[in-house]
Amino acid sequence: MADPASGSGDKSVQVKLVLLGEAAVGKSSVVLRFVSNEFQANKEPTIGAAFLTQKCRLEDRVLRYEIWDTAGQERFHSLAPMYYRNAQAAVVVYDVTKASSLEKAKSWVKELQRQANPNIVIALAGNKVDLVLPSPSTSGANSLSESEDEADDATATPGETPGADSQPESLRQVPREEAQAYAAEANLLFFETSAKTGEGVVEIFTEIAKKIPIEHILASTRGGAGRPGAAGARPGQRQEGVNLEENQAKSKDACNC
Amino acid sequence: MEINAVLSLGVQGEEDSYAGKLYILPPYLTFSSVDRKSVRFTIPLSTIRRVERLNARAGIYALSLGLWHGMKIIVQLTSLRPTADVFCSLLRDSLKVELQRGQMKAVKTFVKTCYSEALVPTESSVGDNEREDGSLISEEKDGSPPRESTYHGGLGLKFKFPGDPKKLREASKIKLWTTYLRAHGRNLTLLRYPQCTRLVQVGLPNRLRGEMWETLSGSLYLRFANPGVYQRTLDENKGRTTTSTEDIEKDLHRSLPEYAGYQDEEGIAALRRVLQAYSFKNPELGYCQAMNILAAAILIYMSEEQAFWLLGVLCDRLLPGYYSQSMHGTLLDQRVFESLVQRCLPIIHDHFQEVDVQLSVASLPWFLSLFINSMPMVFAFRIVDCFFCMGPKVLFQVGLAILKINGEKLLEIQDDGGFLHLMRDYFASLGDSAHPQSSDPRARAITRFQELLLVSFREFAVITDETILSERRRFRSEIIHSIESFSKRSAVRNLKSLERFSKEQAGMIYDALYKAMFMVPNTVIATPPTPSLLAANGEPDERPETRIELRTFQYFLSEIATWARDEKVVSNGFQQRIDRSIAEHEFIDRLFFFWDTSCKGALSFQDLVSGLDGVMFNDLMENIEWFFNLHDKNKDGFLSKDEVLTLSETFLFIFRYEIGDAYLGAVSRFMTNAFEYGDALLPDHEKSEEKPDGESTKPQAGSNTPYLNLATFRMVVLADEVLESFFETDLSASFRLESVPDMDLPPSSSGLLGDIWSNIATADNKKIFHKFTDEIGKTIGKHQVIHRPSIGRYTKLDEPKAHESLLTPSMRKSPSKSSLTTTSSTLSIPATPPMLSVDSSKKLPMRPSEYSPLPMVKAANAALMERSHFAIDDATGDDDTDDESERGADDDQVMDEVDAFLEAHDSGLTAADKEVANDLLHAKPVK
């Protein structure tokens, strides 16, 4: 196992992560939940992308996420490559209450798989799941009203829809199974999340952390920063021998466990 | 009209004289000094109240112009006497026109909306003492009652302006500006002398800021020329929701939220109205994130109406293409900035390359939000002051200076994150001393922000407007090309189905589509139904999609299908060329609606791909069926008699330029056989009984009743060699994805005209050349025009045989002569090929001049270079970057002198101070 106390303290592995998805699906809220564990109206004007960092502890190692939260407006699309280039991870967010946002998410996934770093780890996150899941306190009432619905539906004239706001489940436009099946097919991590309640948010980042080929990152970089594409292209002219060896030692340890 | 002139101010000794050029560009009179930067003005003719010819020494032709604000300017016309005479009479006429338009009266009402009027009372020597305390609270709280409270102002009047007024030395700045404005005019009549720029560089006083932004950027003139337009735009679009208004709503509460005015519904509502009004005025651009930051910023200093016009100038002129759908202007200027960094700061550039850090991750918001989103507002607004006064090059100069000042630390960064953190820290420290360790208190007093401006305007004075323009030109096509291929790739990637095409082929279809959209833009722009509308219809909330209308489709098809264009090979003895135009025919319209499977009246990229797939991969039988279905309008599996006729017309249209009689013969045989078999196969008498009038008991179908089914149609087609081969291969092959070959065949003679040819390769010239050579050709009898055939298989005059064997004798009932004769009367079969018959087609001129493999490049070029020379441009400022520094003045201090002066005389300025200030401002050697 690794010896954590080697001089400079815990040397963290830096992971560049980008958030993509249609406007207003909750990208910034998810990041805010992850970084400061809170939920509030987004006060930060984002031009291009917002940049945040957050550490993530995973067993014996610490990952330092460099998070790029991109602007969702369609016309900023052509700027997105600037942010996802060299990214080791991406979270593609959609809104479970909006079917079209999954389509947009799929097109981002396609784009990432074609244009981004080939080893990129992609997670698909269906956000705002609080809007469609009965919260524990009201679940009884909810299931009751649902069964009432079914009874209603049986007698109601076809095409008449029950009031949308009273039944959370009816807000759902993307069935979990559908998204999950797509994620499996496209080889993505999949989560349903709520930035509001915090459900599923941290999991995204820890699962990504597990899947990131950390050894690969370490092997391909000098110094603490993980920049695979760049480092490969340019043979190192810098002298950071000490750090380098330290990292390599660590990565060997990691292989053993 | 322009004329050489020497400008001097009416008051002796107030300013030096400047030589330059005077222009009448009705309704403006503008002047620009020889260096194009020292002295400039743009004044509406309607502010000229008096013109006198000065009685001076012989040989000198001078006019004295009395302006609305009471000052006099003297222009000595130094061009030749006749020119001066013409100029004067033009001036006189233009003034008359303005008088008749009632503009003279409009001035009076308009200037009252300007703060400077309250600052400098027109009744002259009334003291300007009342605002000396520099109080930034609104007028009413002042001791003295406001003389004119009709001037426009921003949220700052109510919610205070950012920054500490004492520190900003508001009172002294106001004082200096009052002096300047009194002597040099204000708002509509502002004359821009060098000290104007220098006063701007030390920061505009908050209360005057809004008006000066308007004046310096030129948006003031738009507001003057369009009274009431802002309010009308809002009224006319009341209650409308669009994609833009929805996007705006999301951003209202994240636009300078730290400013008190935007924690209040009043500020939010103003911001909403201004952004919406702009999006209504310019629906194609609509709303782009970052515009909220600009609008929020300027609304602190100006009224909604002022902000509306200024936002327009920003988005349309000063930051061209920044906020457009493709954001090409943003991408372009980022590229330009990168290249300037490479040129001016090569070491930093190389380091960034080495560690693979992209400049834009930091610099993008600098440009998109004019630094407002990056720096503390007080500092950002001073950069904005300079930006409006000196033009867009300021953004590049400041950007370079930021990198230069942080050079050493930048060389240590290893990644994007490090870069951003460094920049963040630097911006947060702009208020600190730039030389905290210095023993000289004066040096210690210089802030990092002042240092930034010094470096920007001193060291990067080499960056001029011309630099920026030429760099933009250099990278334009590269950027456009990358945007194009980027959007092409994502369009192809996002197709629901590629059908049987390869990606490359789909890309070619995309190219043809975009070329068509450029050449024949949709008539109604921005009509994609808004998401809310779609949602209301229960349809999925679809992203707005590119769809083309029929007219655009005609062009598109002419790019792909050989028979959808008319091509004439013209030879005139000197050259051979192909003149091309778009064919119009009902068949093409039919195809359009056939492919419009979702019945939207417009075709998407996917529709085109699927539509083409439906014909390009067909074999003989599939093609026959496809063709049949295309003409079976009600899809009942039968063609009516009318439809058979239409189908025959389609044949004639497609074959219209084929050489020889083969195709005509085939069509004629087709018709004979179709009617023959059709009649023969009529389900006899039931048919006639259905007809209510029962006019006939003969087995004859009405022109609209089901008549010919697919099997019969197929049989008739296969009975003919020509038609068979058409459906077998030629139809599918007539759709070609490779781009249409060049219009111009190489000149047939490489002699004199050939040489001329190579020198005149502009499109307009080509047209003229073509005409010219055609004329010569006609005279010498060598002019010849041949229509290029679309299919070109049966070129000989021999008549292919019908496949007799296929016609079973039993089916050969007696042809119903009657029906055939009616037919031939409705459809005139031409006796001589080609083209007589079907040519009901009006031809769309194809504008060969704009023929370009990269239509988007042209579109974007046009958009980028569109800055026509208009008076407003003159006012938007290009340059100052004073020359003093080059003359050895102490770099570190020149910029700061006015600041220092203000510091020392912060409370109360005397007449003596004014002199000092004047001396200071004059300290510069003048030509």
Ligand SMILES: Nc1nc2c(ncn2[C@@H]2O[C@H](COP(=O)(O)OP(=O)(O)O)[C@@H](O)[C@H]2O)c(=O)[nH]1
């Ligand atoms: N109910 C609910 N609302 C959310 C959730 N996440 C975000 N929102 C809301 O959705 C809106 C858009 O969120 P934002 O984070 O700005 O989306 P972005 O444009 O993707 O960054 C905001 O009003 C959020 O409050 C969530 O998990 N549940």
Ligand SMILES: [Mg+2]
């Ligand atoms: Mg966001």
